[in-house]
Amino acid sequence: MLDTMSDRTIETNKEPYVAGSVRDLSKFILDRNRTQSDEFCNASARLARQQYRSVHPTEIAALKCMDGRLNLSLMTETPVGILHPYRNIGGTFDMGWPFLAQLLKEWVYVSTTKGRDCLMLMTYHYSKGDSHRGCAGHNYDTDAARAGAAELVVQAARVFGRPYRAVHPIMVGIETDDEALVFHSEEGEAFSLADNLDMTPGMLAQHFAHLYPEMRERILIDLLELVKGNQRHIKKVRAANRMPIDLNHREQIIAVGRGFDWLHLPNMALIVGPYGLEWPKAVGTAGKIILSNLKEGRLDPEAGRMLLIAKLAREERGSYGWNMAEEEARFVTREAHRALLSTVPELLDNNFTIHTGVVDASTRLLHLI
Numbered sequence: 001m002l003d004t005m006s007d008r009t010i011e012t013n014k015e016p017y018v019a020g021s022v023r024d025l026s027k028f029i030l031d032r033n034r035t036q037s038d039e040f041c042n043a044s045a046r047l048a049r050q051q052y053r054s055v056h057p058t059e060i061a062a063l064k065c066m067d068g069r070l071n072l073s074l075m076t077e078t079p080v081g082i083l084h085p086y087r088n089i090g091g092t093f094d095m096g097w098p099f100l101a102q103l104l105k106e107w108v109y110v111s112t113t114k115g116r117d118c119l120m121l122m123t124y125h126y127s128k129g130d131s132h133r134g135c136a137g138h139n140y141d142t143d144a145a146r147a148g149a150a151e152l153v154v155q156a157a158r159v160f161g162r163p164y165r166a167v168h169p170i171m172v173g174i175e176t177d178d179e180a181l182v183f184h185s186e187e188g189e190a191f192s193l194a195d196n197l198d199m200t201p202g203m204l205a206q207h208f209a210h211l212y213p214e215m216r217e218r219i220l221i222d223l224l225e226l227v228k229g230n231q232r233h234i235k236k237v238r239a240a241n242r243m244p245i246d247l248n249h250r251e252q253i254i255a256v257g258r259g260f261d262w263l264h265l266p267n268m269a270l271i272v273g274p275y276g277l278e279w280p281k282a283v284g285t286a287g288k289i290i291l292s293n294l295k296e297g298r299l300d301p302e303a304g305r306m307l308l309i310a311k312l313a314r315e316e317r318g319s320y321g322w323n324m325a326e327e328e329a330r331f332v333t334r335e336a337h338r339a340l341l342s343t344v345p346e347l348l349d350n351n352f353t354i355h356t357g358v359v360d361a362s363t364r365l366l367h368l369i
């Protein structure tokens with residue numbers, strides 16, 4: 001899906017998607033969600049996930065920027081549904097934010113009571129070729145983006161304790177031209193996979209044991225699986241000799257909530273995780289970006305614009321947990337709408353639609369309410 005980016009055209013749903021030009025957004029997102037859900041649920045995908053899980057039991061969370069290029073499953077050749085993403089503008093998080101704290105607490109509790117270890121990837125991203133393909137959320141300042149990720153490792157260490165045992169946070173850089181990962185040790189050593197493509201699995205194991213001396217062997221083995229996958233992926237990206245992904249904003253959708261894995265398209269959506277108290281402000285910022293996309297001619301004038309709200313529910317449909325997710329989605333919709341109305345009222349014209357729904361975590365299907 002990320003292979004031929006030079007003309008911003010991507011094959012998806014068997015029809016070309018050109019960023020900034022989708023007119024019927026409702027149809028587009030529902031079709032795409034259905035296709036991706038079918039892929040996620042088919043027997044082969046389920047078996048691959050089940051097998052991967054039994055061989056690599058470590059639960060892995062990735063805190064990352066909302067930038068649509070950061071598809072870690074693709075970059076590490078990991079089956080979809082193994083890595084748990086948390087996305088926000090600029091990859092900026094604070095573990096004290098109420099909703100984030102609650103989610104992470106639950107994730108660690110569920111994982112550890114199942115006997116599984118937890119690996120947390122605190123990520124930042126940049127481009128080796130052009131700083132303006134870096135993180136817009138940090139004004140293309142890679143040092144600031146890296147410092148934010150480093151601070152998250154410190155926070156996680158405070159929360160989950162040292163020495164690292166069941167929960168191990170690490171800082172990871174994502175270089176988006178090669179789609180290559182950079183692993184940072186706590187001592188400030190950086191290990192770029194793009195510069196070490198010929199390292200054998202044995203050499204990698206040795207080097208990672210040196211980078212992360214506190215890491216449990218189980219976590220190390222499962223981390224190395226991602227590392228080897230990324231090594232293969234970088235070779236493919238280089239062999240394809242593709243142009244770096246164009247990052248001129250062309251987003252049409254403001255997506256608020258979680259469960260948007262299926263919407264993984266560069267330049268399609270700005271994703272705001274309502275993790276902190278000031279999330280409506282981020283919705284306003286996203287609204288300003290969409291409006292400027294429109295005003296500055298980066299969108300087809302007839303292209304649709306949308307506010308899409310989704311809650312991710314692990315409970316069965318019809319259960320109180322699911323119903324609660326619906327109520328939360330309605331609440332987030334009201335607040336997000338209010339934020340747009342006060343920041344960018346002119347965006348809310350006839351071409352603007354609002355959809356609210358709940359994504360079933362077991363199928364990835366979006367159920368509109």
Ligand SMILES: [Zn+2]
Nearest residue numbers: 065067135136
């Ligand atoms: Zn970013």
